[in-house]
Amino acid sequence: MYLYLIAILLFLFINYLISILIKKYTYEKFFIYVIIYFFLTNFINLIYLQNIDFFTFQALFSVFMLFLYSGLYRSISVKVMICLYFKKRSVNVNSFYRTEFKKNSFDKRIKILINNGFLVKKNKHFMLSPRGKKFSKIFKIVQSIYRIKFSG
C-alpha cells in the first residue's frame, strides 16, 4: 500500500519541480513526463520488485493522469466553470462568449494551429497547410469509419 502512495506522491512532487524549472509547462511536456515516469518506475519495478499489481496500477494511473490533466488544461467546460467561479456573479451569455470564449479560447486555438503548422494565415485569410490538409483527410476517414458526422 505504501508503494502506491509513494508512487503517487513522487509523481506529483516531480511534476511540481518540473513546472517550476520549465518556463512554459504545456500538455505536450506533461505527456512526455508521464511516459518517462511510467517507463522508469516499471523498469525499476521489473528489476527489483517484480510486482505485477504495481505494473497494472501504473498503467491505469498514467492514463488517468493524462486525461485528467488534459481536461483541466484544455476543456472549455472547465474553463467556463472556473471563470464563473472567479467572477462570483451571473454573467451575460453573449458577453461571456465574446470575451472569454472567442478571445481566450477560439483565438488561442487558431494561434496554436498556426504555430503547429496546420493553418496558414495569408492576407487576413486562413487556410489549411499541406500538413493540415493531410491531417484533415485522415481524420475525416477515421470519423466516417466511426460514423461520426462532425466534431464540435
Added chain:
Amino acid sequence: MAILQIILYSSIFTVIFVSLHFLFLYFFSLKKIAHTLIPFILSNLICLYLIKEIELNKLFYNSFIINFTIFFVYVELLSLMKRGFTLSIITSIKKKLLYKELIKNCASGRGAKWMFLSRLNILNKLKIISLNKNIRLTMLGLFLSIILIFLRKIFSIKDFG
C-alpha cells in the same frame, strides 16, 4: 513472463473489443454508451473464458485493469473525435476563409457560438450552471469549481491551453 501474458491477454481483448464495437456500431441501433459498454463486458467475458480454459485465472484481475485502461483510452479518443474543438476547426476549413467566416464555419457550419452553447447546455443539464440570458454557477457548480481549482493547483497548471 506474467507481464507478457497480461499484455497478450489484453491484446486479445483489444482485438475482440474493437471488432465487437464495430459490429454493434454497424448492425445494432442502441444508445451510444451501449455501443462501447456491451462490447467491453462481452470481450472481458470471452477473455475470462479463455483464461479459465488454460488455468491462468489469477492473471485475470491484472488483465482486467489493463483492459479497463484500454477501454478508457478508446472511449476518450472517440469522445475527442466527436467533441474536439480544435479538430472541428481543422475539419471545417475547405477553402480560404476570413476570420468571421472561420467562426461561422466551425462544426460543419454550425458555428463557434453553437459549440459554446452546446457546452453550456450540457453544464445546464448536469445542473452545474443555471442558464437563461445570464449564466451563473449553482451550488453543485461552485463545489465542483473549487475541486477543479484545487486539482489545477496540485498539477501546477497556471494557464489554459
